[in-house]
Amino acid sequence: MAPRTACFLVIGNEILSGRTQDANIRVLAHALNGRGIRLMEVRVIPDIADHIIATVNDCRARFDLLFTSGGIGPTHDDITAACVAEAFNVPLTRHEDSFRQLEALFPAGEFNRARQRMAWLPEGATPIKNSVSTAPGFSLGNVHVMAGVPRIFHAMIDWLAPQLEAGAPLTSASWYSHDVYEGDLADRLTAIQQDFPTLDIGSYPFEHGTERGVALVAKGYDADTVIQAGSALKDLLQTLDFTPKEGDPPRSP
């Protein structure tokens, strides 16, 4: 089983302007980790059609899976479906099941033209269901289009993730300690990386209020090797007279 790769395209002027704090990257990363799919790149881009179309085509070719968020509501700046259709060179067509479901939801007279627009998907797309809203997510080829509002994004990925073809599961082992500085362990950490060339050995300084320290992480596709490397990381912290703790530092920033 080979590792699978993913890219996440966040379509949203509101993230780029600083108006909104991203809350979806972490949710997607954790859902993909659980399926053996590795998030390799995130791009945040504005609601500009040419920019969206070019980026969708670049990223869907370079990664096994592409996820997008944002731009699927009923207003004039919701252009994601039209851009994905153009990227795939297919027309937007009315999705009859989605149309009927939306129609049934609104009182007479309120299923207006703007709301009907949400039933128009690129030809060949299949809807991504979610338990909390009528937002029209969809999958087309290896591209999965989701809502930007975190509660809806979360519900969509909960529904979608179990259906994604799984990749090779990545195992990780991590140890952290307060008060240690990276400069005190850098050379010995390099030696551990050399001892385990098939793994990624990483070092992540953290700060949380007045607490600070370093987390050391080993990752790879062979669980036994990862456990051995984790044990070497633990020993490194102990040799330096720090008290290693297993896992992530509390509320790492």
Place this chain on the structure above:
Amino acid sequence: MAPRTACFLVIGNEILSGRTQDANIRVLAHALNGRGIRLMEVRVIPDIADHIIATVNDCRARFDLLFTSGGIGPTHDDITAACVAEAFNVPLTRHEDSFRQLEALFPAGEFNRARQRMAWLPEGATPIKNSVSTAPGFSLGNVHVMAGVPRIFHAMIDWLAPQLEAGAPLTSASWYSHDVYEGDLADRLTAIQQDFPTLDIGSYPFEHGTERGVALVAKGYDADTVIQAGSALKDLLQTLDFTPKEGDPPRSP
């Protein structure tokens, strides 16, 4: 005065794995807004040299300014300075001022090889100072390399932002209301966008706990036009029997 554009490259396996929540995009966006510089794209990429070099070269050509965060510490996975040097096709050289400042900071014997590595910058780079750490940020051409730890990133951008050439200031006006749905105002919002073709008119649904609603935003480079459009957005909400409030919704997600 023309608008200036920027791209932000977040170099960090820890964001992509979901271990760490990004806290820097918003800080950078706000600092740049204050200088009339528009953040047009963010990319989060892993600590892989080829990926970093290609992305630095792509993005420094496409935008007026490129900011990076992460990968400037003393460990083997801190490869940002070497990658930027390779992207610019210049050698890494020891920056003598930085070397002496670092040397003075550590007790005898603790200024080891790993820490000395932090004084090696791409030839021609100038250090980005910060008030809280010895992390070796630097500027080279239109590329500004900063730390990933939020407290240090923040201190670096505080020092750097006032020195960046300013662009045309963007004005924005925003109104929001609880309980309104985008589908109720989409057609009239389109009409406002058509009345103000030089502006960006955006609609952003928000949710915070049980509160929900929509924020309407007008943005542009002519302040009078933005104020007129803002007033049209306010009228739209009032016509629909909602009570518009000025500014951002409380703690938008």
